[in-house]
Amino acid sequence: MVPVGRKPLVFDALMTTRDDERIARTAAGVSRWRRIRDTLAEEIARGRWAAGTKLPSETALARRFAVHRHTVRQALGQLAAEGRVRTEHGRGSFACPEPLRYALGERTSFTANVVDQGKTASRRIDAIETLRATAPLAGQLDLARGGAVLRVVATAYADDVPLARGQHHFPLQRLAGIAEAVRATGGITAALAELGVTDVRRATTRISTRPASPEEATALALAPRQPVLLTEGRDVDGAGRPLQYVVTAFAGSRVELEVLNDVAR
Helix, strand or coil, X not given: CCCCCCCCHHHHHHHHHHHHHXXXXXXXXXXXXXXXXXXXXXXXXXXXXXXXXXXXXXXXXXXXXCCCHHHHHHHHHHHHHCCCEEEECCCEEEECCCCEEEEECCCCCHHHHHHCCCCCEEEEEEEEEEEXXXXXXXXXXXXXXXXXXXEEEEEEEECCEEEEEEEEEEECCCCCCHXXXXXXXXXXXXXXXXXXXXXXXXXXXXXXXXXXXXHHHHHCCCCCXXXXXXXXXXXXXXXXXXXXXEEEEEEXXXXXXXXXXXXXX
16 A cells, blocks of 8 residues: 555656656757767868858758758757858758958958959949938047938958848038948948048947847848847048948858957057
């Protein structure tokens, strides 16, 4: 007879057995997706899947590894978090190239950074709009609060892979015609040169990290809220007058930021 308030020992034993079985099944499931992750990571590293190459579909990978598609999805999700693949909704997963080394210095240039590493640089202008400067923005551009500012939103690519999405802010009272120049040249440095501004240097740079916004995740083909490297910079002309304040979100898994000694602190 079992005393009141006490469970039969056989019940405890059964519960322990079931718990052990559940834990074993969970461990086996985890090991399966990890093995798939390790195999694909090794194949990417060896070059079986070259940078930019589309990996087989989840269904094909599930057949190859004899697992459920959910297990494959877990493995691909981990690879995406590590920056080894990028997943585009409706298109599939693609092998990622080695991170591009991006130098932040007094003469920072996206095109120069990309071209110097043997890649083709390009930029897509996503939006051009005029707005009124908030107090923080006015302080960055040495404007009165409410002063006219041109905001240019652009996505930058290396070999057609999206690397960065920048929000460029220009003081219209000092850069009349900048909107037309950006539309005509498709670039920022080229647009400034079109206005006769060739002596441009980075005065300050601040680096931080945060989850990608929905717009950034879409533009950079990132998973929702995947981390981005954020740089906030202020460029000035030869006389030290602010030319632009730019906030750039880099796909963190595709870029390594290298701070040069000439960056102002």
